[in-house]
Amino acid sequence: xxxxxxxxxxxxxxxxxxxxxxxxxxxxxxxxxxxxxxxxxxxxxxxxxxxxxxxxxxxxxxxxxxxxxxxxxxxxxxxxxxxxxxxxxxxxxxxxxxxxxxxxxxxxxxxxxxxxxxxxxxxxxxxxxxxxxxxxxxxxxxxxxxxxxxxxxxxxxxxxxxxxxxxxxxxxxxxxxxxxxxxxxxxxxxxxxxxxxxxxxxxxxxxxxxxxxxxxxxxxxxxxxxxxxxxxxxxxxxxxxxxxxxxxxxxxxxxxxxxxxxxxxxxxxxxxxxxxxxxxxxxxxxxxxxxxxxxxxxxxxxxxxxxxxxxxxxxxxxxxxxxxxxxxxxxxxxxxxxxxxxxxxxxxxxxxxxxxxxxxxxxxxxxxxxxxxxxxxxxxxxxxxxxxxxxxxxxxxxxxxxxxxxxxxxxxxxxxxxxxxxxxxxxxxxxxxxxxxxxxxxxxxxxxxxxxxxxxxxxxxxxxxxxxxxxxxxxxxxxxxxxxxxxxxxxxxxxxxxxxxxxxxxxxxxxxxxxxxxxxxxxxxxxxxxxxxxxxxxxxxxxxxxxxxxxxxxxxxxxxxxxxxxxxxxxxxxxxxxxxxxxxxxxxxxxxxxxxxxxxxxxxxxxxxxxxxxxxxxxxxxxxxxxxxxxxxxxxxxxxxxxxxxxxxxxxxxxxxxxxxxxxxxxxxxxxxxxxxxxxxxxxxxxxxxxxxxxx
Numbered sequence: 296x297x298x299x300x301x302x303x304x305x306x307x308x309x310x311x312x313x314x315x316x317x318x319x320x321x322x323x324x325x326x327x328x329x330x331x332x333x334x335x336x337x338x339x340x341x342x343x344x345x346x347x348x349x350x351x352x353x354x355x356x357x358x359x360x361x362x363x364x365x366x367x368x369x370x371x372x373x374x375x376x377x378x379x380x381x382x383x384x385x386x387x388x389x390x391x392x393x394x395x396x397x398x399x400x401x402x403x404x405x406x407x408x409x410x411x412x413x414x415x416x417x418x419x420x421x422x423x424x425x426x427x428x429x430x431x432x433x434x435x436x437x438x439x440x441x442x443x444x445x446x447x448x449x450x451x452x453x454x455x456x457x458x459x460x461x462x463x464x465x466x467x468x469x470x471x472x473x474x475x476x477x478x479x480x481x482x483x484x485x486x487x488x489x490x491x492x493x494x495x496x497x498x499x500x501x502x503x504x505x506x507x508x509x510x511x512x513x514x515x516x517x518x519x520x521x522x523x524x525x526x527x528x529x530x531x532x533x534x535x536x537x538x539x540x541x542x543x544x545x546x547x548x549x550x551x552x553x554x555x556x557x558x559x560x561x562x563x564x565x566x567x568x569x570x571x572x573x574x575x576x577x578x579x580x581x582x583x584x585x586x587x588x589x590x591x592x593x594x595x596x597x598x599x600x601x602x603x604x605x606x607x608x609x610x611x612x613x614x615x616x617x618x619x620x621x622x623x624x625x626x627x628x629x630x631x632x633x634x635x636x637x638x639x640x641x642x643x644x645x646x647x648x649x650x651x652x653x654x655x656x657x658x659x660x661x662x663x664x665x666x667x668x669x670x671x672x673x674x675x676x677x678x679x680x681x682x683x684x685x686x687x688x689x690x691x692x693x694x695x696x697x698x699x700x701x702x703x704x705x706x707x708x709x710x711x712x713x714x715x716x717x718x719x720x721x722x723x724x725x726x727x728x729x730x731x732x733x734x735x736x737x738x739x740x741x742x743x744x745x746x747x748x749x750x751x752x753x754x755x756x757x758x759x760x761x762x763x764x765x766x767x768x769x770x771x772x773x774x775x776x777x778x779x780x781x782x783x784x785x786x787x788x789x790x791x792x793x794x795x796x797x798x799x800x801x802x803x804x805x806x807x808x809x810x811x812x813x814x815x816x817x818x819x820x821x822x823x824x825x826x827x828x829x830x831x832x833x834x835x836x837x838x839x840x841x842x843x844x845x846x847x848x849x850x851x852x853x854x855x856x857x858x859x860x861x862x863x864x865x866x867x868x869x870x871x872x873x874x875x876x877x878x879x880x881x882x883x884x885x886x887x888x889x890x891x892x893x894x895x896x897x898x899x900x901x902x903x904x905x906x907x908x909x910x911x912x913x914x915x916x917x918x919x920x921x922x923x924x925x926x927x928x929x930x931x932x933x934x935x936x937x938x939x940x941x942x943x944x945x946x947x948x949x950x951x952x953x954x955x956x957x958x959x960x961x962x963x964x965x966x967x968x969x970x971x972x973x974x975x976x977x978x979x980x981x982x983x984x985x986x987x988x989x990x991x
Contacts, residue, residue: 482535484523550636564654566596656679656683702731903959933979
């Protein structure tokens with residue numbers, strides 16, 4: 296039986312409930328499946344078997360209930376017990392083939408279950424054998440595998456602390472400078488990058504660094520970045536390129552590296568060319584292990600280069616200042632302003648994003664979504680797109696590149712069943728949804744979602760999740776409101792579906808009272824559209840009958856028609872103009888006027904902002920939209936009431952200046968003959984004239 300047949304049999308066994316664990320003979324077969332000489336298909340099967348075996352152990356071995364922090368994990372011990380023997384035994388051999396078998400399997404174990412791999416790596420006998428190999432071997436293949444293993448181990452703090460003081464660090468530095476073997480050079484460089492970046496993270500926040508390990512210093516990060524960038528550009532060795540992409544994925548978190556990569560058009564072109572290109576309407580469903588690693592690394596690089604600094608809330612800014620003060624007090628510094636790299640400010644990020652868009656990153660990202668369905672890749676693509684769409688100038692090219700369709704694909708992959716409560720939805724969906732919302736805010740639904748109305752309607756649920764999710768920031772909620780507002784204007788069906796989203800109306804109505812002016816405006820605009828487009832919302836605001844709930848909702852709209860922000864006033868008064876087509880709503884407004892005497896003065900301010908004598912009151916911008924809404928509301932209110940009710944309103948109509956304001960409109964619009972304004976004005980004036988409020 297061939298090795299592939301044995302792996303197929305193991306895969307089949309691993310899917311059965313009765314599967315116990317791998318036998319020692321099966322483990323021996325598995326260790327040979329990761330050799331560099333094996334085919335990509337064989338290694339892929341082996342990874343699946345190894346992953347299934349480790350997961351099975353971790354699912355079946357139950358940790359003790361009161362396990363202390365210093366106690367070892369029984370599941371990890373079980374994995375070590377199963378896989379450590381073949382590693383230990385082969386590392387004591389002098390035969391290169393046996394050593395390569397051990398190291399290549401060790402690399403795979405780090406990738407699948409790093410906890411157990413780290414325990415084995417830290418054993419004195421294992422580490423001692425690994426440390427001796429570089430000096431004893433002349434095998435280039437074995438040296439490459441040792442470099443790859445150290446790169447895997449260097450991603451974990453306990454292993455870094457063992458590597459850095461040893462001779463292995465010096466060997467990595469020497470290997471990264473030699474030029475005869477590109478694969479060894481790149482693998483060593485990746486290990487050095489992980490040691491450097493990891494140690495920097497380990498010491499972050501520590502005021503006393505004397506006990507902390509010192510990262511490699513003889514090879515600078517600038518040298519390593521230049522080396523790996525050149526390896527990508529040269530394109531001679533596929534293994535070296537894969538290593539270089541991985542290293543740059545780690546290094547591109549640094550602003551200086553981001554700037555360097557974004558300005559190198561040759562590098563960007565070669566990097567993007569590493570992505571397999573499906574033909575139109577073709578999907579590459581299976582990528583090789585090498586391509587999968589490269590694609591993931593490339594998405595990390597792009598997302599790092601395009602990412603803006605996190606937008607902190609006031610509370611988060613205060614915490615950052617306190618933390619900075621604590622750090623400064625120990626170092627004698629006085630500044631309380633958090634340190635931010637100038638190369639990572641908004642203007643630099645915007646510049647980097649524009650360079651990548653010019654290099655065709657939109658086509659690349661949308662193409663990546665077509666060739667893989669990996670969640671890790673999807674998260675990185677969404678993060679990259681979120682940074683790219685921040686600049687409105689980029690959105691047209693990104694839409695042309697199919698980025699909105701790619702985001703829709705990503706969002707669908709993250710969407711749980713419709714019955715899932717919002718607070719249980721994986722927050723990974725928020726970044727992709729926010730990026731799609733930015734498209735939906737500034738572009739027509741046709742360009743974003745295509746001609747199919749179903750795609751537009753399908754976007755309502757993720758936008759609702761973005762608004763309602765407990766992890767959403769205020770910015771995400773604001774952009775969700777704006778996107779939903781645009782969708783609600785596409786059809787009555789869209790408005791109705793939005794209004795029926797569970798918990799959405801309560802959230803939007805609560806946000807009508809938000810202290811943030813932009814959030815208040817966006818929620819008011821959405822309510823305005825929903826009243827106009829959804830019969831259900833129209834009825835709730837008094838379209839069918841007056842209730843305590845509808846009356847309080849109308850009272851809020853009246854109050855919002857008098858706020859300082861003119862666009863909020865425009866939306867609120869627009870909602871009133873629509874709802875007052877119902878006599879029930881007009882009756883509720885009449886009751887509010889008789890109780891509080893504020894409805895008519897606010898309507899007067901809409902049509903004639905100069906009517907109030909209070910010089911300290913804000914002087915709203917008189918726009919045709921506000922005027923039109925004001926006269927429609929006044930006409931609807933006066934013409935829907937019976938004569939007795941209108942008679943009771945006459946004193947307030949006079950004192951508020953409503954009658955004078957309507958007369959002024961007729962005089963100022965007589966020549967223009969604006970029927971849409973003159974007709975409702977004339978109808979309102981007639982009601983007032985019939986009851987002696989005005990003389991013509």
